Amino acid sequence: MPVGILELGQILVEELNLDPGVDTLGRWMAHYVASLIKEAESEQAPKLKQERSKEAQEAIQSLWMHRSIYENRINPLADLKPIVQALRNLDPSNNVYVLRNEGTGYVYDIFRRLIICLLLRKAESASRVSGAIARAKSTSKFQNDDERALIEALEVWLGDTLTKEMPEARRSSSKLPEVKTVNLDNTAHGLIGEARKALDYLESEIERTGGKRNSNSKG
Structure with a gap:
């Protein structure tokens, strides 16, 4: 059995x-895949070992190919679905019109981080x-390219959301905060401020x- 497929099955x-x-x-999936891997690894007869390996490989690939339909950890995004959906909706690239003005862009950035923080708190x-x-x-x-890009972006967004400094300060720092030490209540209070x-x-x-518009209209 190819090492990569075996590794994926074990994960x-x-x-x-x-x-x-x-x-x-x-639970059935875990037991089934584990038993197939065990049979493939323990079989001594070359022909039978090849058959067992092929059976295990096909089962693992089938599960992985359909991973998006599962609500368990075969789907790498299963535990992240609520956060992913919110981040997609709040992604500044999907709302570029609000960033054209300094004031609205400032408000949008703060409230975007606050909403994500509250979702994380929940x-x-x-x-x-x-x-x-x-x-x-x-x-x-x-994973495919889209899944990897989404997970990497989510990690960056998580660090960005939990950083309380102003946007200029965040851009000047390349180090993301240590997530495990962050108090979400304190972060939320800071973002509300x-x-x-x-x-x-x-x-x-x-x-x-x-005022400028009124002056121009009068002139």
């Missing part, structure tokens, strides 16, 4: 066995999300630009 078995919420189907802890990312990365070499400042800034910007 899937381990992840399913470690998943506290795994269902009956997941997910119980940043360390849990960080653990889900680590699990997803364990099969990265078997920033949100108030952002709204004050936007209000003053509206007053400035509104």
Whole structure:
């Protein structure tokens, strides 16, 4: 059996066995794949060993090929679905019109990070999300380009969201915060404070630009 397929099968078995919420189907999958791998490795007769290896390889590849339909850890994004959906909706590249103005861009950035922080808080802890990312990365070499890019972006977004400094300060720092040590309540309070400042800034910007428009209209 190719080493890569065997490695993938062993990772899937381990992840399913470690998943506290795994269902009956997941337990059956773990047992089935583990038994196929064991038979392939223990078989001594060359012809039978080849047959067992082929059977195990096909089962592992079939599971992996259809990974997106599973709600267990065969799907590397299963534990990250709620966060992934929110991040896609809040991705600045999908809302470029709000970044054309300094004030609205400032407000959008703060509220985007605040919403993601609150979602992480609802997910119980940043360390849990960080653990889900680590699990997803364990099969990265078997994933397609879109999955790898999404997981890498999620890791960056997570660090960005949990950094409380202003955007200029964040851009000047290449080191992401240690996720496991972050207190999400404190982070949320800090972002709420920033949100108030952002709204004050936007209000003053509206007053400035509104005054100029009124002056131009009178002239």
